[in-house]
Amino acid sequence: MKTKLTAMGVLLMAGTLTLSACGGSTASGGGTGSGGDAAGGLDGRGPITYVQGKDNANVVRPLIEKWNAEHPDEKVTFKEQTDLPDQQHDDLVQHFQAKDAGYDVVAVDLVWTAEFAAKGWLQPLKDKMAIDTAAMLPSTVEGASYNGTLYSAPQTSDGGILYYRKDLVPEAPKTWDEMMEMCSIAKANNMGCYAGQFKQYEGLTVNASEAINSANGSVLDKDGKPSLNTAEAEQGLGNLVEAFQNGNIPKEAITYQEEQGRQAFQDGKLLFHRNWPYVYNLATTEGSSQVKDKLGMTVLPGKDGPGASSLGGHNVGVSVYSKNKATALDFLKFMTSEETQRFYAIQGSLAPVNSALYDDAELVKKLPYLPVLKTSIENAVPRPVTPFYPAVTQAIQENSYAALKGEKPVDQALSDMQKSIEAAGAGS
Numbered sequence: 001m002k003t004k005l006t007a008m009g010v011l012l013m014a015g016t017l018t019l020s021a022c023g024g025s026t027a028s029g030g031g032t033g034s035g036g037d038a039a040g041g042l043d044g045r046g047p048i049t050y051v052q053g054k055d056n057a058n059v060v061r062p063l064i065e066k067w068n069a070e071h072p073d074e075k076v077t078f079k080e081q082t083d084l085p086d087q088q089h090d091d092l093v094q095h096f097q098a099k100d101a102g103y104d105v106v107a108v109d110l111v112w113t114a115e116f117a118a119k120g121w122l123q124p125l126k127d128k129m130a131i132d133t134a135a136m137l138p139s140t141v142e143g144a145s146y147n148g149t150l151y152s153a154p155q156t157s158d159g160g161i162l163y164y165r166k167d168l169v170p171e172a173p174k175t176w177d178e179m180m181e182m183c184s185i186a187k188a189n190n191m192g193c194y195a196g197q198f199k200q201y202e203g204l205t206v207n208a209s210e211a212i213n214s215a216n217g218s219v220l221d222k223d224g225k226p227s228l229n230t231a232e233a234e235q236g237l238g239n240l241v242e243a244f245q246n247g248n249i250p251k252e253a254i255t256y257q258e259e260q261g262r263q264a265f266q267d268g269k270l271l272f273h274r275n276w277p278y279v280y281n282l283a284t285t286e287g288s289s290q291v292k293d294k295l296g297m298t299v300l301p302g303k304d305g306p307g308a309s310s311l312g313g314h315n316v317g318v319s320v321y322s323k324n325k326a327t328a329l330d331f332l333k334f335m336t337s338e339e340t341q342r343f344y345a346i347q348g349s350l351a352p353v354n355s356a357l358y359d360d361a362e363l364v365k366k367l368p369y370l371p372v373l374k375t376s377i378e379n380a381v382p383r384p385v386t387p388f389y390p391a392v393t394q395a396i397q398e399n400s401y402a403a404l405k406g407e408k409p410v411d412q413a414l415s416d417m418q419k420s421i422e423a424a425g426a427g428s
Contacts, residue, residue, distance in 0.1 A: 037320060038120075042128050044324040047075050048104035048331060050316075051092070054083035057348030067334055074327045076105075085109060085202075096121040096319070104322040105331055108152055108315050110143045110382060111389045116317070117146035118387035123318040125150040129329055131336065140353040143382045144315045151317060153332045154353040156344055158312025159376030160210060161369065163265060163273045163283070166296030176214065176239055176301045179272060183248045186271040192250035194243065195261045196274035200401040203257055205383060205393045206310040207274065208400035210300060212236035213381045214307030219396065219421075220384045226421040228414040235303075238410045241403050254404060266291055274300060276312065280369045281349060299375045306375060311382040313351065345370075351377070391424030 052060060060078055068075045081088045089112060095103045096116070108116060116122045125131055131153055133141045140154035162179075164172060168189060173179035183193035196210075197203030209219055217232030227233070243249040250270075253261070258275055265273035266283050268290035273279075280297065283289050300307035316335055318328040334340060341352035345363055351373060357363055358374035384392050395417050403413035 038123055040320075041323045041325040043326050044322070045074055045327045046324045047077065048322065048324050048327050049077045049079050049102050050105045050107075050331065051079040051081065051095075051103050052107035053081045053085070053088045055080060056083065057350070059344060059348040059350065062347070063335070063340060063343065067331065071327075071330075074324070074330075076331060079103070092116070096321075099321050101319075101321045101323050103319050104324060104328050106317055106319060107155065108317050110311060110313055110315065111385075111393075113144055113152050113315055113317070114146045114385050115387045115389055117149075117151040121320060122151040123320050123322070123325060123328075125153065125318075125332075129318070129325065131329070131333055135338070135355060136336075136353045137355050137377055139311055139377060139380055139382070140313065143311050143313065143385075146385070152315035153317070153336045154313070155316045155335060156313045156350040157353050157377055158276060158351050159373055159380050160206070160274055160300050160309035160312075161277060161279075161372060161376055162298050162300050163275060163279060163291075164296040164298065165271050165291065165294050167294040168271060169296065172296060172298035173272075173301050174305055175303060176307070179301050180243065180248055182271070186248075189271070191268065192253070192264070192270045193248045194272040194274075195249055195253040195256055195264060195270055197257055197261060198240075198249075198254050198401075198404060199257050200397050201257060202393060202397070204400055205396045206312075208237060208240070208396055209381070209383055210274075210308060210310050211240050213310075214300065214302040215239065216303055218381075219392075220386065224386060226418045228418040228421075233414055234410055237400060237403060237414060240400075241406075241410055244404050245406070277351065277369055277373055278349060280367075297369050297372050299372060299379065302379075306379045309376045309380040311377070311380040313353070388421075388424045392421050395420035395424065 050064065055061060064076050064078050081091055092106055123129055126149060133150070136154050137157060140157050141150065144150055144152045144154045168185055169182060173182055179194065186193035196207040198207060212219060212233045215232050215236030217230055217236050218227050221227040240249070261273055262275055262279050262282065264270050266286065266289045283295055284292050300309050302308060316332055318325055318332065322328050336353065338354050341354045341357055342363070344350040345352050345357065345367060349367065358370045364370050386392055399408065399413040399417040402408040403410050408416070
């Protein structure tokens with residue numbers, strides 16, 4: 001059975017990362033790598049540096065200005081990375097390997113948490129470093145944990161949404177089969193039926209994982225071992241392959257990333273489209289959009305009801321090499337407070353991790369997709385949680401793409417996927 005989790009987010013997706021082998025010694029931080037001293041700097045206070053990807057929505061700078069005004073002796077310097085996730089990842093790895101005490105607090109994609117925790121680079125958030133997670137969506141907390149320990153603080157979440165033409169579809173489909181039956185409507189209107197993100201990149205890992213999880217399968221089982229040679233996994237990936245074969249997914253969708261699919265949907269070329277919440281604002285405000293007043297939104301369809309979105313989002317963690325961890329902890333609490341979470345949502349259309357905000361009347365009025373997003377997150381499943389994620393995502397992408405292209409039968413693609421993940425060390 002799938003693990004229920006939370007998901008939501010904007011454009012940033014983890015890129016295909018470079019796999020680094022884990023070290024053999026046990027770090028004091030509880031990971032399996034040769035990390036820093038998790039017991040050091042716990043009472044340290046003073047200036048710190050916060051490292052995050054490009055602040056396109058101008059969310060980070062106002063928050064840091066507010067913090068600095070209130071903490072003149074513990075000011076935060078913002079180290080802005082590029083807007084490319086793979087470069088962000090590699091920058092963090094480089095500074096962690098150099099034991100750089102200057103990277104005090106870092107933003108990490110969900111799928112990096114296990115990798116960095118296993119290498120002993122992130123401070124365990126327990127005991128003196130504990131934070132209160134009671135108000136947070138359970139899935140965001142699980143996505144910030146590794147081996148039962150919280151290693152980063154949930155900052156923003158993300159979940160997939162099914163956009164559809166409500167002028168052509170009177171009632172949103174609740175299952176995959178219902179959606180496929182509605183493809184006759186698309187054919188009658190000379191348009192494509194469904195598309196997600198199917199180019200060979202991280203987005204395909206997201207979409208293939210969603211298909212497998214929504215059919216009650218899983219990429220990794222509860223023990224972290226690959227679980228792809230199952231009837232459920234075969235049905236899930238097979239649903240996508242069959243839709244490509246019969247034309248319910250247009251052939252050109254094999255090249256789609258987020259933006260190509262969004263543009264096709266906004267141009268009136270698709271009846272259904274799987275994407276992230278950011279599409280709502282663009283589809284309803286861009287002058288060229290053909291779906292401004294025809295936009296329907298619902299949760300992804302599954303086998304018997306809501307499907308399982310891949311969990312998205314970002315966390316903030318404290319480096320084990322930081323000398324001022326007491327200040328870093330306070331900054332983590334500030335960045336995850338309800339007030340800050342509300343600012344994330346209003347200023348940057350970022351999905352909050354605070355559960356109550358999804359039912360907040362003021363926020364829902366400004367962001368009407370929040371109730372749908374909450375359901376998506378409540379049914380979400382994280383991408384495989386493993387310190388070997390870079391190799392795992394490569395195996396999923398390569399074999400799913402081969403199946404979609406008709407170069408491998410579905411069962412062979414899943415078998416090869418399983419073998420590649422096992423060879424990478426996941427679940428060993």
